[in-house]
Amino acid sequence: MGTRIPSHQLSGGLYVSGRPEQLKERQPTMASRAVPYTGGDIKKSGELGKMFDITVDDPNPSPPPRPSRLPPPSSSSQPNSGSARSGPNSGSLGAKSSNSGPISKKSSGPMVPLQPTGLITSGPLGSSAGRRSGQLEPPGSSGKVVYGSSVTSLNEEAKLGFKVSKPIMWVVVVVAVMGLVVGAFLMVAVKNVVILVAVGGILVPVVAVVLWNWAWKKSGLLGFLRRYPNAELRGAVDGQFVKVTGVVTCGSIPLESSFQRVPRCVYVSTELYEYRGWGGKSANSKHGFFSWGCRHAEKYVADFYISDFQSGLRALVKSGYGAKVAAFVKPITIVDITTENRELSPGFQRWLADRSLSSDDRVMRLKEGYIREGSTVSVMGVVRRQDNVLMIVPSPEPVATGCRWTRCLLPTYVEGLILTCDESQTADVIPV
Numbered sequence: 001m002g003t004r005i006p007s008h009q010l011s012g013g014l015y016v017s018g019r020p021e022q023l024k025e026r027q028p029t030m031a032s033r034a035v036p037y038t039g040g041d042i043k044k045s046g047e048l049g050k051m052f053d054i055t056v057d058d059p060n061p062s063p064p065p066r067p068s069r070l071p072p073p074s075s076s077s078q079p080n081s082g083s084a085r086s087g088p089n090s091g092s093l094g095a096k097s098s099n100s101g102p103i104s105k106k107s108s109g110p111m112v113p114l115q116p117t118g119l120i121t122s123g124p125l126g127s128s129a130g131r132r133s134g135q136l137e138p139p140g141s142s143g144k145v146v147y148g149s150s151v152t153s154l155n156e157e158a159k160l161g162f163k164v165s166k167p168i169m170w171v172v173v174v175v176a177v178m179g180l181v182v183g184a185f186l187m188v189a190v191k192n193v194v195i196l197v198a199v200g201g202i203l204v205p206v207v208a209v210v211l212w213n214w215a216w217k218k219s220g221l222l223g224f225l226r227r228y229p230n231a232e233l234r235g236a237v238d239g240q241f242v243k244v245t246g247v248v249t250c251g252s253i254p255l256e257s258s259f260q261r262v263p264r265c266v267y268v269s270t271e272l273y274e275y276r277g278w279g280g281k282s283a284n285s286k287h288g289f290f291s292w293g294c295r296h297a298e299k300y301v302a303d304f305y306i307s308d309f310q311s312g313l314r315a316l317v318k319s320g321y322g323a324k325v326a327a328f329v330k331p332i333t334i335v336d337i338t339t340e341n342r343e344l345s346p347g348f349q350r351w352l353a354d355r356s357l358s359s360d361d362r363v364m365r366l367k368e369g370y371i372r373e374g375s376t377v378s379v380m381g382v383v384r385r386q387d388n389v390l391m392i393v394p395s396p397e398p399v400a401t402g403c404r405w406t407r408c409l410l411p412t413y414v415e416g417l418i419l420t421c422d423e424s425q426t427a428d429v430i431p432v
Contacts, residue, residue, distance in 0.1 A: 324416030
């Protein structure tokens, strides 16, 4: 017995095999309107303007929708009836079931204005909302900032020294001592002072050169660092010592200055100096009379990024996690307490109290220096490439300047990663 194949008749009277095609219900399409070109104007950009409470210009205003009428409540005992839905979500069912009515705005705080850079941030420019980044202190605390191990604390000044061969130094010392002894003996025995005068004529220039180098040691080193040529990161090989100049940006832990609370810095320093007169109190063990001595110092530096001016490449500067860093940033005096001006500001008194420092009758100066994000900085270190990451790390060997005979300067060396910033801290920085 054969199976009958189903067939059906078309509208034209023709019979065809197969079942008739079921017409699918067409989904309703939502009406759309053409969006005009805004030209960058926020007031014409629709929802973006509404986010910042800006009046939106609607070129095609739509008529107000008609309020929807709700059916009368049914007395059915089904679980989805009106009596069963009288829970916490009931009450404004009409507003929920209809999208044609106005939606009330609910905001948890003040709306943030759009920044000039176009970025939507959590606070206005220059706000101190991000002060807790990197610190271990509780929020809202105005005490001393405590950083973790990822931030390097520079407790000592940059170590500078003369790179002179020790055998040569010992030979000069031995010859000078022998000449003095022989000259003194001949002067006493033979009454001849020629040898003593000759030895003295040799020693006086030597001592003068040593004193000259001791006085101009730091200035000579800074001049050498400024004249050192910049390298291009694009062609730098792994292990090459380079000097890179560019704009810096903060890493994962931005710093903040101690007294002025300058945010988003890559290096900060705050130093309290005291003047010691005749018989005054010393600020430290090396503080002499009639001079300024450092009583308290806070210097911190963390990892940051630098964008090379020549190649445009961006490198990670590894100056955190206890790295050896020599920073040459000139601080400025922000508080000056003299014998005539004894009035301490409340902020300075609070700063002293947070660090358990006395504020008795002393002549004090508070100096602060920092490198803000967007400043132009020169970094000298060794290039490292690891997993496609370009880094600049401290040099394992001291950096020597070499002899400069025209200035009578001996070779001076400095250890660690070198940071120099010649910009004034009151000048505007490049926004990044």
